[in-house]
Amino acid sequence: MFAVNQINPNVQVGSVKGSNQLGKEAFLNLLVTQLKNQNPLKPMDNTQFVSQMAQFSALEQSTNLANSFDKFEKTFSSSLQLQAASLMGKKVSVLSNDLDVIAGKSGTMSFDLPQESMTYVKILNSKGKVVDEENLGWLKPGSHTYDWSATNSNGVKVPDGTYTYQLEGIQRDGTHVQLSGVKGGIVNGVKFEGGQIYVTVNGTDYSLSKITQIFKG
Numbered sequence: 482m483f484a485v486n487q488i489n490p491n492v493q494v495g496s497v498k499g500s501n502q503l504g505k506e507a508f509l510n511l512l513v514t515q516l517k518n519q520n521p522l523k524p525m526d527n528t529q530f531v532s533q534m535a536q537f538s539a540l541e542q543s544t545n546l547a548n549s550f551d552k553f554e555k556t557f558s559s560s561l562q563l564q565a566a567s568l569m570g571k572k573v574s575v576l577s578n579d580l581d582v583i584a585g586k587s588g589t590m591s592f593d594l595p596q597e598s599m600t601y602v603k604i605l606n607s608k609g610k611v612v613d614e615e616n617l618g619w620l621k622p623g624s625h626t627y628d629w630s631a632t633n634s635n636g637v638k639v640p641d642g643t644y645t646y647q648l649e650g651i652q653r654d655g656t657h658v659q660l661s662g663v664k665g666g667i668v669n670g671v672k673f674e675g676g677q678i679y680v681t682v683n684g685t686d687y688s689l690s691k692i693t694q695i696f697k698g
Contacts, residue, residue, distance in 0.1 A: 565678045565689060568668045573680070574694040575687045577664040580604065580629065580644045587631040590646060591663040594622050598650030598658065604629060605645050612639055620650075663693060 574591075581588045590602065600617040612633045617625075629646075632638055648660035670681030679686040 565671045565680060568680055568692075568695065569671060571668050572665065572696040573668055573682060573692050574663050574665045574696075575680075575682055575691045576661050576693060577685070577687070577691070578645050578647065578662040579664065579685070580646050580662075582631045582639060582641050582644060584641065585631055585638055587629040587644075588664075590627040590629065590648075591624065591665070592627075592648055592660050593624050593663065594620055594650055594660070595658070596650075596652050597621050598652050600625075600648065600650045600660075602627065602629075602649075603647045605647070606639070607642060607644070612644070 580590060594600070598620060600620050602615045602617060603611050604613045604615075606612050613629070614634065615627075615629070617627060646662060648662060650658045650660055652658065664683070666682040668680045668682055670686075672679040672681065672686060678689050680689065680692070681687075
């Protein structure tokens with residue numbers, strides 16, 4: 482028999498490739514080798530042995546838990562993909578502050594007010610320049626729509642294209658609230674990119690988190 486250096490009780494074990502950690506199998510093999518070749522006159526200290534076995538037990542549980550989470554993640558991702566695919570052809574509402582002007586006519590702005598507010602809207606062109614500002618007056622809580630005239634602050638028709646709008650509400654107590662617009666349309670595409678799921682509505686891609694409502698039919 483010959484003695485070998487005892488396993489460092491402070492060594493870390495794990496399964497990360499390319500790191501200084503011992504893998505699960507390597508740790509177990511090293512421990513068994515140590516037991517087989519220890520000096521019988523000076524056996525491994527029980528406390529140290531129990532400590533090393535506790536490390537191995539913790540590694541085993543951690544590995545099993547990681548595998549379980551990996552399986553859950555794959556199952557959950559597949560479930561989301563199936564749900565997203567089922568949206569094809571459905572009418573939905575998505576969070577969007579885009580506004581299209583086609584043939585000199587603007588799309589409709591839609592938004593929700595949490596409380597009665599004096600409401601203002603700014604329309605910006607593709608370069609981020611404000612082309613028009615409107616005071617929509619006091620509006621009650623709930624859903625609202627607004628049809629922009631597609632003209633700038635001087636009353637001149639703006640070019641066709643995609644614009645964005647910013648909504649702000651000032652409540653009775655003076656609180657300023659930034660509001661998000663809502664756009665409706667039919668889902669005519671579903672994409673899976675970079676681990677994310679997107680739906681295509683009116684030619685624009687939106688993440689699933691942008692969907693606020695799904696309509697029947």
